[in-house]
Every structure is written in C-alpha cells, then in structure tokens.
Amino acid sequence: MSLRLLYIIDSLRIGGAETLLLDLLDAAHQRGDQVKVAYFTQGPLEIEITRRGVETVRLSRHGLRDPRALTRALRLMRDWNPDIVHTHLIKSDLVGQLAARYMNRRRVITLHNTDPWRRKRVLSGIYRTLTSGADACLAVTENVADHVARFGGYNRARIEVVQNGVDLDRFAAGRVQPMDLSQFGVPEDAVVLAKIGRVTEQKDHENFLQAISRLQERNLNMHALIVGDGELSEVVRQRARSLGLGDGQLTFTGNLRDMPSLLAAIDIFTLASKWEGLPMALLEAMAAEVPVVSTAVGGIPDLIKDGVNGMLVAPSDPSALAGALECVIADADARGRLGKAGRDTVESRFSGAAMMDRLWSIYDMSGAGSKFVGDGCGLR
Structure with a gap:
C-alpha cells in the first residue's frame, strides 16, 4: 500500500539534511509513495524538488516568530491527510511535531x-x-542519540539509530568527468583541498582559515576551496583577506550542485566543524575515494579511524588541522590509501539503499492500529 509522506524541513538551502531530503524524495518515488514538502526558508533546492514533481508549501518566511506557521501546517495536514509527518531540524520539529x-x-x-x-x-x-511522544525518534548516529538523551531528557532506549547513507554508484571514482577547476583560478599542478558545506558557526571556517594560513607560510603547492554559502559568508571572506589569503591560495566558489564532478576533481576533503552528526558531504567524499581530514566531533570518530581511513584532529585547533593537512598534501601514496579505505568503509556500512530500506521498514509499520519500532520518543 502506498503512503502519503509529508516532509517538513527548516530550509531548502544546500546542506546535509537537505541533501538527505532529496534522496528521500527519490526513494519515495521509486516505492510509489506520494510526497509533499513543507519548509520555512527558500533556497536553490526548491527547483530540484519541483523537477521531481513534488509540491512544496512554505510555512512562513519569519520562522518561529510567525504563529501562522502552525496554522498553515495544520491546514496542510487537514487538507492533504498525510499518513506520516517526518520532520528535520529544530523549527520544523517544533511546528511540525506539534501540528x-x-x-x-x-x-x-x-x-x-x-x-x-x-x-x-x-x-x-x-x-x-x-516533540515528545513521536511515533519514531531517529538519530543519524549513536553519538547524536546519546547527546539528545543526556541533555534533552529523552529515554535513550526509545531513540533508534538510522545512519545516513550515500548513493555508492553516483559517487564511484572514475564514473564522472572531473570538474574544470581552472574556472576558479586553481593551478593545474596544485594539490586541491576543499571545505564543502554551509558557511555557519557550526562549520568553524575560522579554524579552517587559520590552518590554511599556516600552510601558506610553508610554501606548499596547494590551493584551497571554500564551497558553499551561508549567513557568515561575508565575514569569512573578510577574515580570509585579513589573514593575507588571496586568490592564489584560496577561492570561494559559492554553492556548487554537481558534487560527484567536484569531488572527482579535488585531492583532499576537509571538515573543520565544532559539532556534527553524520555529515552527508563527508560520506560523499569517502564514497568518491577522496581522503578526508576532519575534526573528531559528533559521530565522525565512529566512522573514521585516524590514519586508517582518514585523518582526525581535535576541534578548534588550527595547528593540528594544518599539521594533518600538510602530511596528506605531501604524500600522494597516503592520499590514495586513505581514499580507498574510506570508500571501503562507506560500502560496508553506509549505503543509501540500506538506509532507505531500514527507514521504510519503519514507515511500513504505520498501518491501522500498529506501532512504530521503539514506540516513540519517550521521556526518562
């Protein structure tokens, strides 16, 4: 029996949860389910959702300050009558779960x-x-589940871990034409490292910029890319200039949507975040056999073993980040080894197909009179 699924998410900007949403829409289409998306903040992914034939409904342009967001969510659920409401991120959790x-x-x-x-x-x-009492409470990693249980007052036994997954075929090395990075002023012989993600406090671009500044002092043949946009974009650009990082060392590309092509063109993926769950961009880089240098936050240490399938450093430590990056920049053999091991890890534990099968097994328990696995987000 097909399901009517209403996904509610904070924004349609480019980010990990939003990328996951697109994958959910594709999986729903393949399974013959009907889908709608409600959101708060506009973004470039609205075009991609519309191309999939999915209707979008904006709840509010003023976030939680607008009481009409709840009214619109209630009206949407009354008129469309979804079987399941699945929310992602804080504004959507608060409004969507209440409605x-x-x-x-x-x-x-x-x-x-x-x-x-x-x-x-x-x-x-x-x-x-x-939000308490949801029929299914899912966390993308054990670490996230533990964090929410500890600080949020939830019963840890009621939180089920469903790890993010990635389309292995889409990101397989050698399957796509690498992006031409000369458009961003990248020298052909430079080792290219990229920081991909929203330009927000969480992603700690200050940490990344200071690390790049240290590498610049060592005259390495490298070029850094900051891929993405966000509320701190101009602040980060000004900070880069203050550190003396010009176009010859660092390029801001803005949002880029062709991730397989971009990942095929770079040499190192860098994550400098202060906190995380299980970043989709990280999984995509590993699936593309791009070696990863990351801060050891959130669920990342459960995924990456330092020196085995990636490099880990402490958060907010630009000297450590620069040191790890320098090691990988200088050693092409290490880059190849780490990239291959990363791909092996994703193949064994983080396939998109396995994730969708598990999620839909939870959805499919929504028949009349049934209960989801875990029986909801109970309180301690």
Missing part, C-alpha cells in the same frame, strides 16, 4: 546534530515538551 500531534498523524523525527543549544535547560525543555 501532527494535534491532527493525530503518525510522527517521525530525525535528530541530525549534537547541537550545543540542547545543553540549555529552558530551550531543551521547550523542545522536549513539543
């Missing part, structure tokens, strides 16, 4: 990050009150 509870819809919530705001008792209490 779905009122409308007596099956509720799924995915927890994506080890967000620091959960340590604040008042905020965590509000979130817990509005």
Whole structure:
C-alpha cells in the first residue's frame, strides 16, 4: 500500500539534511509513495524538488516568530491527510511535531546534530515538551542519540539509530568527468583541498582559515576551496583577506550542485566543524575515494579511524588541522590509501539503499492500529 509522506524541513538551502531530503524524495518515488514538502526558508533546492514533481508549501518566511506557521501546517495536514509527518531540524520539529500531534498523524523525527543549544535547560525543555511522544525518534548516529538523551531528557532506549547513507554508484571514482577547476583560478599542478558545506558557526571556517594560513607560510603547492554559502559568508571572506589569503591560495566558489564532478576533481576533503552528526558531504567524499581530514566531533570518530581511513584532529585547533593537512598534501601514496579505505568503509556500512530500506521498514509499520519500532520518543 502506498503512503502519503509529508516532509517538513527548516530550509531548502544546500546542506546535509537537505541533501538527505532529496534522496528521500527519490526513494519515495521509486516505492510509489506520494510526497509533499513543507519548509520555512527558500533556497536553490526548491527547483530540484519541483523537477521531481513534488509540491512544496512554505510555512512562513519569519520562522518561529510567525504563529501562522502552525496554522498553515495544520491546514496542510487537514487538507492533504498525510499518513506520516517526518520532520528535520529544530523549527520544523517544533511546528511540525506539534501540528501532527494535534491532527493525530503518525510522527517521525530525525535528530541530525549534537547541537550545543540542547545543553540549555529552558530551550531543551521547550523542545522536549513539543516533540515528545513521536511515533519514531531517529538519530543519524549513536553519538547524536546519546547527546539528545543526556541533555534533552529523552529515554535513550526509545531513540533508534538510522545512519545516513550515500548513493555508492553516483559517487564511484572514475564514473564522472572531473570538474574544470581552472574556472576558479586553481593551478593545474596544485594539490586541491576543499571545505564543502554551509558557511555557519557550526562549520568553524575560522579554524579552517587559520590552518590554511599556516600552510601558506610553508610554501606548499596547494590551493584551497571554500564551497558553499551561508549567513557568515561575508565575514569569512573578510577574515580570509585579513589573514593575507588571496586568490592564489584560496577561492570561494559559492554553492556548487554537481558534487560527484567536484569531488572527482579535488585531492583532499576537509571538515573543520565544532559539532556534527553524520555529515552527508563527508560520506560523499569517502564514497568518491577522496581522503578526508576532519575534526573528531559528533559521530565522525565512529566512522573514521585516524590514519586508517582518514585523518582526525581535535576541534578548534588550527595547528593540528594544518599539521594533518600538510602530511596528506605531501604524500600522494597516503592520499590514495586513505581514499580507498574510506570508500571501503562507506560500502560496508553506509549505503543509501540500506538506509532507505531500514527507514521504510519503519514507515511500513504505520498501518491501522500498529506501532512504530521503539514506540516513540519517550521521556526518562
């Protein structure tokens, strides 16, 4: 029996949760389910969702400050009558879960990050009150589940881990034409390292820029790319200039959508975040056999073993990040070894097909009178 799935997400900008949403829409189409997407902030992914024949509904342009967001969510659920409401990220969790509870819809919530705001008792209490009792509470890693249980007051036994997965065929090395990086002023013989993701506090571009500045002092034949956009874009650009990082060392590309082509063209993927769950961009880089240098935050240490299938450093430590990057820049054999081991890890543990099968097995338990696995996000 086909399902009617309503996905609610904070934005349609380019990011990990948003990339996962596109994969969910594709999986729903393949399984014959009907889908709609509700959101708050506009972004370039709206075009890709529309191309898939999926209707989008904007709940509000003012976020949680607009009480009409809840009214619109209630109206959408009343008029379209979804079987399942699946929410992603904080605004959508708060509004979507409350509306779905009122409308007596099956509720799924995915927890994506080890967000620091959960340590604040008042905020965590509000979130817990509005979202508790969801029929299925999913976390992308064990670390995220532990974090939410510890600081959010949830029963850890009720949180089920469904790890993110990646389309292995789409990112297989040698299957796509590498992107022409000369358009960004990248020398043909340079070792190219890229930081891919939203330009936000979480991603800690300050850490990355300071590391690149240290590498620049060592006269390495390298070029860095910052791929993405966000609320701190201009601040980060100004900071790069203040550190003396010009076009010859660092290029801001803005958003790029052809990730397979980009990953095929770079030599090193870098993640400098302060906190994470299980980043989709990281999994995609590993699937493309691009060696990874990352901070050891969130669920990443469960995925990467330092020196085996990637390099790990402490967060907010630009000297350590620069040191790890220098080792990988200088050793082409190490890059090849780490990249191959990363691909092997993703193949064995993080296939997109396996993730979707597990998620839909949870969805399919939504028949009349049934309960989801785990019986919801219970409180301690």
